[in-house]
Amino acid sequence: MTPNPPCSSGACNGGGGNGNGGMNRRSFLRTSGVLASGIAALAASLAPLRDLTDYTSAAEFMQKHYKELSKDDMDKVLDRITREVEKQYAIRPHVKDYKPMDGVEFVYCLNLTRCIGCRKCVHACVAENNQSRDPEIQYIRVLKMPHGSFDMEKGDHNYSTPTVPEKGFFYMPVQCQQCKNPPCVKVCPVEATWQETDGITVIDYDWCIGCRYCEAACPYFARRFNWTKPSIPKDSINPEMSYLGNRPRKQGVMEKCHFCIQRTRAGKYPACLEVCPAGARKFGNILDPNSEVSYILRTKKVFVQLKEELGTSPRFFYYFDV
Amino acid sequence: MINATKNYFHFLWRCGRIAFVGDWRYYAWMGILSVIILLGINAYAKQFVHGLMVTGMSDQVSWGVYIANFTFIVGVAAAAAMLVIPVYIYDNKELHDLVIFGELLAVAAILMCLAFVTVDLGRPDRFWHLIPGIGKFNFPGSMLSWDVIVLNGYLLLNVHICGYLLYCRYQGRTPSKWFYIPFVFLAIGWAISIHTVTAFLYVGLGGRPFWNASIVGPRFLASAFTAGPAIIILALQVIRHVTDYRISDKALLTLRSIVQVSMLINVFLLFNEVFKEFYTRTSHVAASNYLYFGLHGFHALVPWIWTAILFNIVAMFILVLPMSKSLKYLNVACVLAIVGIWIEKGMGLVIPGFIPSPLGEMVEYTPSLNETLVCLGIWAFGLLAYTLFLRMSIPILQGRIAKSNEGASDDHLFAAGQKSDQTTASPHVTTTHI
Numbered sequence: 206m207t208p209n210p211p212c213s214s215g216a217c218n219g220g221g222g223n224g225n226g227g228m229n230r231r232s233f234l235r236t237s238g239v240l241a242s243g244i245a246a247l248a249a250s251l252a253p254l255r256d257l258t259d260y261t262s263a264a265e266f267m268q269k270h271y272k273e274l275s276k277d278d279m280d281k282v283l284d285r286i287t288r289e290v291e292k293q294y295a296i297r298p299h300v301k302d303y304k305p306m307d308g309v310e311f312v313y314c315l316n317l318t319r320c321i322g323c324r325k326c327v328h329a330c331v332a333e334n335n336q337s338r339d340p341e342i343q344y345i346r347v348l349k350m351p352h353g354s355f356d357m358e359k360g361d362h363n364y365s366t367p368t369v370p371e372k373g374f375f376y377m378p379v380q381c382q383q384c385k386n387p388p389c390v391k392v393c394p395v396e397a398t399w400q401e402t403d404g405i406t407v408i409d410y411d412w413c414i415g416c417r418y419c420e421a422a423c424p425y426f427a428r429r430f431n432w433t434k435p436s437i438p439k440d441s442i443n444p445e446m447s448y449l450g451n452r453p454r455k456q457g458v459m460e461k462c463h464f465c466i467q468r469t470r471a472g473k474y475p476a477c478l479e480v481c482p483a484g485a486r487k488f489g490n491i492l493d494p495n496s497e498v499s500y501i502l503r504t505k506k507v508f509v510q511l512k513e514e515l516g517t518s519p520r521f522f523y524y525f526d527v
Numbered sequence: 528m529i530n531a532t533k534n535y536f537h538f539l540w541r542c543g544r545i546a547f548v549g550d551w552r553y554y555a556w557m558g559i560l561s562v563i564i565l566l567g568i569n570a571y572a573k574q575f576v577h578g579l580m581v582t583g584m585s586d587q588v589s590w591g592v593y594i595a596n597f598t599f600i601v602g603v604a605a606a607a608a609m610l611v612i613p614v615y616i617y618d619n620k621e622l623h624d625l626v627i628f629g630e631l632l633a634v635a636a637i638l639m640c641l642a643f644v645t646v647d648l649g650r651p652d653r654f655w656h657l658i659p660g661i662g663k664f665n666f667p668g669s670m671l672s673w674d675v676i677v678l679n680g681y682l683l684l685n686v687h688i689c690g691y692l693l694y695c696r697y698q699g700r701t702p703s704k705w706f707y708i709p710f711v712f713l714a715i716g717w718a719i720s721i722h723t724v725t726a727f728l729y730v731g732l733g734g735r736p737f738w739n740a741s742i743v744g745p746r747f748l749a750s751a752f753t754a755g756p757a758i759i760i761l762a763l764q765v766i767r768h769v770t771d772y773r774i775s776d777k778a779l780l781t782l783r784s785i786v787q788v789s790m791l792i793n794v795f796l797l798f799n800e801v802f803k804e805f806y807t808r809t810s811h812v813a814a815s816n817y818l819y820f821g822l823h824g825f826h827a828l829v830p831w832i833w834t835a836i837l838f839n840i841v842a843m844f845i846l847v848l849p850m851s852k853s854l855k856y857l858n859v860a861c862v863l864a865i866v867g868i869w870i871e872k873g874m875g876l877v878i879p880g881f882i883p884s885p886l887g888e889m890v891e892y893t894p895s896l897n898e899t900l901v902c903l904g905i906w907a908f909g910l911l912a913y914t915l916f917l918r919m920s921i922p923i924l925q926g927r928i929a930k931s932n933e934g935a936s937d938d939h940l941f942a943a944g945q946k947s948d949q950t951t952a953s954p955h956v957t958t959t960h961i
Contacts, residue, residue, distance in 0.1 A: 261652050457578055
């Protein structure tokens with residue numbers, strides 16, 4: 206692909222050159238010189254790639270979409286993840302692919318009268334779900350709101366009073382609302398996120414391309430992006446892991462609250478509920494008429510679905526003791 | 528068949544060869560662009576290693592200048608249609624030979640668009656998930672999957688039309704209408720669709736009231752049909768200046784009337800939007816408030832948007848007044864319009880959609896140096912691509928590179944980058960109109 210030498214000096218103008226394809230020594234040297242310096246400049250510009258530590262393995266690169274993995278494929282994938290976690294965090298995890306249970310649709314109810322804004326749920330969530338600690342990724346955002354208003358623009362996201370609750374305020378934790386009509390699922394160009402039969406919207410971290418369209422689409426600021434390689438101290442790893450849930454994520458993919466799949470699909474409560482000192486959080490199966498959440502939604506006069514007018518139909522209900 | 532393939536490769540070889548040849552200004556220009564591209568590659572390599580952390584984006588403002596530039600440039604690509612429509616629907620003779628320059632601009636612009644979305648991906652190594660048939664393509668659900676189809680389709684259409692017409696001109700034969708006219712008409716509709724679909728990327732998000740407005744689509748088109756032809760007006764004058772390719776003033780003034788009407792519509796639609804937001808003052812006005820006046824003490828975009836509005840309005844007045852019949856003023860108006868729309872359609876559209884956040888949080892966004900270098904690199908890449916396309920196609924259009932002079936040396940073209948009096952460099956100038 207080497208062209209004839211450029212004759213910008215004008216010496217070759219007017220057809221005075223040495224004909225088609227002819228190459229004298231001087232022009233050859235010049236062309237090779239230009240080529241060599243071009244390649245050197247390109248190599249120099251690519252130098253930062255030397256710091257690349259986290260290569261994508263061939264198996265990971267070729268891995269199929271979650272829904273297309275056979276049982277065997279999944280076993281191999283779980284095995285690969287186990288080895289990766291072991292290598293990176295020096296701990297042997299139990300990685301499982303928890304499936305939704307039949308006849309179960311999860312619903313969350315949160316009592317705004319009770320919540321005291323202590324943010325214990327925020328931190329329990331981070332610990333349970335192996336979120337990056339630096340930079341720290343949190344799924345739950347607690348808003349401190351002045352009495353009497355539901356206008357979130359009046360909420361304080363960064364309150365840091367020595368004690369809570371403060372007089373004149375109420376506290377509203379917001380996390381993934383597990384919508385029945387999730388805008389994030391609709392916009393994903395590669396179906397890396399979808400709604401499972403138990404109502405949990407999940408992400409295949411190995412399929413997400415990191416376009417962040419879902420993050421733009423979410424009306425609840427529930428989605429988080431791994432802007433850089435997540436870092437978790439080795440002794441803080443939770444070894445009970447799920448493929449669609451809390452296994453460690455990689456740089457450049459989305460994540461979000463998944464109702465603690467590794468707990469709730471094994472019959473336990475989510476971590477945020479268990480830690481709540483005020484008993485403000487209720488969780489359960491709405492298809493079971495005897496569940497706590499069924500009782501709350503049946504008997505409470507008023508409950509709120511955030512931004513109901515958007516038609517997202519959240520499975521997350523805020524209620525009050527009135 | 529073998530002969531035809533051989534001929535075609537010889538044609539490509541000669542095009543490739545000429546791309547490396549020019550006068551000192553050509554080398555200086557391409558040299559500077561190459562350096563900026565290398566800086567951009569270097570910045571992208573850093574981002575590839577450390578993640579999008581090196582940008583100014585955050586979970587609150589999760590798209591930034593990459594997507595802003597992408598949005599603007601999709602409009603530039605769409606604007607090629609504004610050259611094609613007058614020629615093929617209204618049979619405008621003045622613009623006839625210039626259509627190809629518009630379409631080449633569209634090709635360069637789409638290449639830039641693809642680069643801008645690629646650098647915005649967190650996992651570029653998984654790009655194949657987006658390929659229909661191989662990956663898992665959420666079509667028709669996701670507007671982004673529509674965008675993948677329309678942008679790549681538009682790229683192919685324009686590459687086909689330009690490539691076919693240029694090759695026919697090279698061979699000195701009349702292009703067969705069946706091979707390109709249907710595609711030309713398809714491309715007109717397609718041009719409108721690329722910008723409509725890009726608008727729908729934003730419009731379809733119910734959680735972002737700033738974008739979830741039906742006027743966004745029409746505004747996209749109006750601003751694209753202003754900025755795009757404005758860029759073509761400037762590009763044509765550069766071509767006229769540095770080569771001996773003849774472009775009439777009349778052609779430029781035809782484009783002026785397109786820019787004129789589009790700019791009027793653009794400013795009118797802007798006024799509609801501003802009225803709706805600020806007269807009703809629902810809670811949805813927050814993002815517009817932030818954009819135009821600042822909100823809760825945050826006002827990073829305020830100077831930018833007022834600059835854009837000032838530029839747009841001044842450009843509109845110059846364009847409407849007879850003074851813009853003088854190229855000097857027309858150029859001023861074009862530059863103002865391009866810069867104004869770049870701000871308004873880029874940062875002015877993308878960033879306020881995120882501020883305040885859906886939970887009412889105020890987090891501002893400023894592009895980082897690394898991010899800016901990547902953007903500059905892509906702009907330089909686009910300019911380099913467009914320059915190369917022009918460098919190859921102009922000698923073909925002039926008949927200087929043609930099948931009939933295949934055996935001869937192309938050395939006489941080494942000076943073709945300069946403006947010269949030798950308009951008769953080749954006796955084989957064909958009269959075939961394309």
